[in-house]
Amino acid sequence: MNEVYINKIAKFLPNAPVDNDGMEAFLGKINDRESKARRIVLRNNGIKTRYYALTEAGEPTHTNAELTAEAIKALFDEEFKATDMELLSCGTSSPDYLMPSHAVMVHGVLGNRNVEVNSAAGNCCAGMNALKFGFLSVKSGNTKNAVCTGSERMSSWMVADHFNKEVENLKQLEQQPIIGFNKDFLRWMLSDGAGAFLLENEPKGEMSLRIDWMEGYSYAHELEVCMYAGGDKTEDGSLKSFSDYTSEEWLSKSIFAVKQDTKLLDKHILAKGVDSMKLAMEKNGISPSDIDYLLPHVSSQYFVDGLYQGFAEAGIEIERSKWYMNLRDVGNVGAGSVYLVLEELFRSGKLRKGQHIMLCVPESARFTYAYAYLTVC
Structure with a gap:
């Protein structure tokens, strides 16, 4: 079995950063009203700026595949050309299409050569699952290299126009024309961007990160769905698919909106x-x-604070001085977040050979967790 090294890391963040006051200009106001949830959510999440693949008029500037391809292109140089890639493994929770898969669409944008592709679906762990596929391929000798990515383009899912039919339906039913908190909450949480790793079977350059191991855990056997899109919850807590709703209900109930059960999130995300x-x-x-x-x-x-306290109570307290995060400036980019924060640390000048890095990624969709342990070489 080969050793596996992350030899290059690249990112792509679209357009200029958007501050908290500018968000609603890009996403729009639902029913021409300011969101009641916005200030509460922003006060708690600590995000100050984020990136949107949108114009200020709410028009898209990039597809998810294009965001991902731009991050990958930044890996290419004279030492590693586009035609040297053997495997492309991409993870996202916001693909541009139900089908074809995200990875083949990225491959189409790159237009480089015939390669093996893998698409990892899901939510935040999709980026880590894409990484693990590449890790195992290089480790087993199936390929000498792999390009792995994590990306999101959630902003286009959050624009106000996508909720107008639901608001109109509520008016017709003489109900309060305000979308539920489980939908409005996420409009102020999610960001766009992409990150890419080059994995190879030997270290190259001034610094590499050896992937020592990766682990994944799912708690879906005991917990119900928490974050979802393309369906809705029934009274018994089960999920009903969009394919079992009428096309009229897709609009009147905002079936394709991303939703989160915040009570379940608060109850289980830290404990698991x-x-x-x-x-x-x-x-x-x-x-x-x-x-x-x-x-x-x-x-x-x-x-x-709750996560730190939970680690301490479980006997695995990790000093806060060791925690490295970029949530405030980049926002929550879902499957791309772990790529973006590692890219920032990699180029920070802080790393020294022999140090160890733990990547820790939770996914609230149905409570899945992924980990990777890296050694600086």
């Missing part, structure tokens, strides 16, 4: 995160002292 982190550390025989940098993907600053 602590549990899975401890399992991963025990399985691989490491302790908090073996971690020099912890890169936790958190959707909101609201969860940081």
Whole structure:
């Protein structure tokens, strides 16, 4: 089995950063009213700026495939050309289409050569699942290299126009024409962008990150769906697919809107995160002292203190000085977040050979968690 190294990291963030006051100009006002949830959500999530693949008029500037391709292109140079790529593995929760898959659409934009492709679906863990596919391919010798990506283009899902039919339907039913908090909440949480890693079977350049191990855990066997799109919850908590609704209901109920059960999120996301982190550390025989940098993907600053406390109570306390985050400036880019924060740390000048980095990614969709342990070489 080969060793696997991240030799290059690149990113692409579209357009200029958007501050909190400018968000509604891009996303629009539903029913011409300012959102009641916006200030509450922004106060708790700690995000100050984010990026949108939109004009200020709400028109798209990039597809998700284009965002991803731009990040990948930044990996190419004389030492690693576009035609050298053997495997393309892409993860996202906001593909441009139900089909074809995200990875083949990215490959189409690149137009480089015949390669193996893999698309990882899901939510925030999709980026890590894409990474694991590439990791295992290079480790097994199936390929000598792999380009792995995480990306999102959620802004186009959040523009006010997508909710107008639901608001009109509520008016006709003589109900309050305000969309539910489970939908409005996420309009102020999610951002656009893409990151890309080049994995190879030997270290190259001044610095590489060796992937020592990766682990994943799902709690879907015991917990119901928390974050979803393309369906809606029934009274018993089960999920009903868009294909079982009428086309009229797709609009009147905003079936394709991204929704989150915030009560479930608050109840389980930290507890299962602590549990899975401890399992991963025990399985691989490491302790908090073996971690020099912890890169936790958190959707909101609201969860940081609780996660730290949970680790401490579980006997795996990791000093806050070791936590490295960029949520405030980049926002929550879902499957792309872990790529973007590692890219920032990689070029920060802080890393020293022999240090260890833990990537920690939770996914609230049905409570899935992914981890990676890296050594600086």
